[in-house]
Amino acid sequence: MLHSQGPIGVFDSGLGGLSVWRHLAALLPQESFIYMADSAHCPYGTRPAEEIVQLSRQLTETLLSQGAKLIVVACNTATAAAITALRQQYPQVQFVGMEPAVKPAALQTRSGHIGVLATAGTLKGRHFHQTLQAYAQHITVHTQVGEGLVEIVEQGHLHTPEAEALLRRYVEPMLAAGIDQLVLGCTHYPFLMPLLERIIGTQPVQIIDPAGAVAKRTQQCLHTQNLATSSTTLPQYRFLTTGSAQGLALFLEQWQLLPLGHVPSIQSVDLDPLGYTKIHKI
Numbered sequence: 189m190l191h192s193q194g195p196i197g198v199f200d201s202g203l204g205g206l207s208v209w210r211h212l213a214a215l216l217p218q219e220s221f222i223y224m225a226d227s228a229h230c231p232y233g234t235r236p237a238e239e240i241v242q243l244s245r246q247l248t249e250t251l252l253s254q255g256a257k258l259i260v261v262a263c264n265t266a267t268a269a270a271i272t273a274l275r276q277q278y279p280q281v282q283f284v285g286m287e288p289a290v291k292p293a294a295l296q297t298r299s300g301h302i303g304v305l306a307t308a309g310t311l312k313g314r315h316f317h318q319t320l321q322a323y324a325q326h327i328t329v330h331t332q333v334g335e336g337l338v339e340i341v342e343q344g345h346l347h348t349p350e351a352e353a354l355l356r357r358y359v360e361p362m363l364a365a366g367i368d369q370l371v372l373g374c375t376h377y378p379f380l381m382p383l384l385e386r387i388i389g390t391q392p393v394q395i396i397d398p399a400g401a402v403a404k405r406t407q408q409c410l411h412t413q414n415l416a417t418s419s420t421t422l423p424q425y426r427f428l429t430t431g432s433a434q435g436l437a438l439f440l441e442q443w444q445l446l447p448l449g450h451v452p453s454i455q456s457v458d459l460d461p462l463g464y465t466k467i468h469k470i
């Protein structure tokens with residue numbers, strides 16, 4: 189039974205989905221959240237789709253067992269591989285997924301060239317190709333797999349010459365091709381913003397992150413499903429990770445993701461292949 193006073197569940201292959209979570213928490217300040225990071229299996233982008241479906245099921249089970257009332261799949265790769273299967277398996281649950289923001293980029297471009305930076309799994313997905321068919325027939329779309337970028341964000345190696353060199357290798361050819369819109373098609377990539385801004389410099393390129401739109405869609409779903417909370421007390425923020433709880437705590441602190449006055453609960457969990465999830469206290 190989904191209860192309106194329950195938390196909103198959010199999951200990602202790792203810490204990247206926190207770039208979506210921060211928009212959700214800002215737009216829905218009364219709502220409690222439970223965020224699940226599968227950092228132990230990150231990255232998803234190079235895994236076969238069946239494996240991503242299996243992992244996404246386990247994350248969904250964990251969130252539902254902790255009372256989640258709606259689930260935001262804050263991962264483009266898991267959305268591409270698994271959201272259809274999740275919707276079939278849990279018809280009573282509302283899932284909100286990520287979508288590479290090709291539509292707004294195609295509407296706003298003046299040069300007729302847009303760039304999409306995403307994982308291999310997202311760019312291969314049927315959904316991405318349908319989106320191109322629907323919105324981008326009249327423009328040129330330059331796609332680039334961001335191999336290695338997710339790991340840089342997970343490990344916090346952003347401020348290294350290697351990280352900047354890798355990102356330059358991906359972005360500069362798109363800039364040279366004349367893009368004026370760059371779509372971030374992976375929820376880890378907004379954390380590369382300081383580097384991206386340095387690489388793009390004064391060139392007139394707009395960077396598009398769909399997280400704000402996903403937060404708005406979540407808000408609409410809560411209302412149409414009668415799941416918005418009526419509570420006026422301070423919401424609770426829980427974070428579960430299959431990786432390091434300390435690493436997640438550090439990431440939240442470094443990026444100042446928590447609104448003032450919130451003390452989060454952060455726990456590590458083991459995903460058991462048989463579907464039992466063990467939650468450890470730290």
Ligand code: DGL
Pocket residue numbers: 200201202204205230231232233234262263264265266307310338373374375376
């Ligand atoms: N944040 C995930 C996404 O949006 C990263 C994918 C991965 O783990 O490779 O696609």
